[in-house]
Amino acid sequence: MQQVPVSLWTLVAGVVVTAISIWIGQNHTLMPEQASLQAPLVDGFFSVMFTIAIALFLVVEGTIVVFLVKYRRRRGDDTDGLPIEGNVPLEIFWTAIPTVIVLCLGIYSVDVFNRMGGFEPAGHPHSAAHVAHMPGSAMAATLSDSSKATIAPTIGIGASPETQNKLADLVVNVKGIQYAWIFNYPESGITSGELHIPVGADVQLNLSAEDVIHSFWVPNFRLKQDALPGIPTELRFVATKPGTYPVVCAELCGGYHGSMRTQVIVHTPEEYQSWLTENQVAQKQNLEQAVAVNLAELSTSEFLAPHVHHMGISAATLESVVIGH
Numbered sequence: 001m002q003q004v005p006v007s008l009w010t011l012v013a014g015v016v017v018t019a020i021s022i023w024i025g026q027n028h029t030l031m032p033e034q035a036s037l038q039a040p041l042v043d044g045f046f047s048v049m050f051t052i053a054i055a056l057f058l059v060v061e062g063t064i065v066v067f068l069v070k071y072r073r074r075r076g077d078d079t080d081g082l083p084i085e086g087n088v089p090l091e092i093f094w095t096a097i098p099t100v101i102v103l104c105l106g107i108y109s110v111d112v113f114n115r116m117g118g119f120e121p122a123g124h125p126h127s128a129a130h131v132a133h134m135p136g137s138a139m140a141a142t143l144s145d146s147s148k149a150t151i152a153p154t155i156g157i158g159a160s161p162e163t164q165n166k167l168a169d170l171v172v173n174v175k176g177i178q179y180a181w182i183f184n185y186p187e188s189g190i191t192s193g194e195l196h197i198p199v200g201a202d203v204q205l206n207l208s209a210e211d212v213i214h215s216f217w218v219p220n221f222r223l224k225q226d227a228l229p230g231i232p233t234e235l236r237f238v239a240t241k242p243g244t245y246p247v248v249c250a251e252l253c254g255g256y257h258g259s260m261r262t263q264v265i266v267h268t269p270e271e272y273q274s275w276l277t278e279n280q281v282a283q284k285q286n287l288e289q290a291v292a293v294n295l296a297e298l299s300t301s302e303f304l305a306p307h308v309h310h311m312g313i314s315a316a317t318l319e320s321v322v323i324g325h
Helices: 006-027 039-070 088-116 138-142 269-297 300-311 315-324
Strands: 125-127 149-151 170-177 180-185 190-192 195-198 202-209 214-218 223-227 233-238 243-249 261-267
Touching (some): 006 039, 170 195, 170 214, 170 223, 180 195, 190 269, 202 214, 202 223, 223 233, 261 269
Parallel strands (some): 195 261
Antiparallel strands (some): 214 223, 214 243
């Protein structure tokens, strides 16, 4: 009986390993549901890495199993093994192959990062209406400047090459504090504990931290960006599927880090406009109630005192006018 050449066995094993690794790498269910334009880019890169990892696992572990069986100690055999010193071609082979794989993955990852907008954050000014949140006086907040310009961050995931130099459809200011996320919509003045966005909109999150480093992570979007105290960062994306998705802090930020969770709710355009209108009305009512309380508790001179310098009169003149009336 003719013995099968080792090269043929190697070829067959290579075909089998390749087929198994490709099938597992492309049909795994390890990642959550995709919900952004950036998600397929990350998943494609992950699938390639997972396919390579499966192939390496099968080759290494398969070789170990084959050697355990073929070169096991036979009963009654007390002789020494062959004195093999080394194999230079084999050493070169198993050093060169991983090197090529790592270099290729590195180039691929850079391309994915660039297509997601990681190399070119916006870095341009944008005008937006801001509602001041000053403790102690709701009326003082309403009299503050509501049209300040903010500078977009230059660190983070910005616009993709296709949307470079284009303003985002929606800008949301996100602040991380121990242990919550606060979302402010500067164009409408809405502040929320949840992120609400319309599907298909180009959304820009301006991230900041009040106290320590936090990390804004939406697994379904395949996006994560640190929020740094004193250093603004950016996260720009497009949601592709309506639904409710978890938002997790992925940076250890204190004793209650595990509870720093909220959610992003992706609406249809009609649902988003409805949510926007309802919250604008609700916050306006809350503001009017706060103003009424302030007016009831403060005298006229006390109420106007913080704004005397805008009127161009002295405090004494204000007092005399109030008393005269």
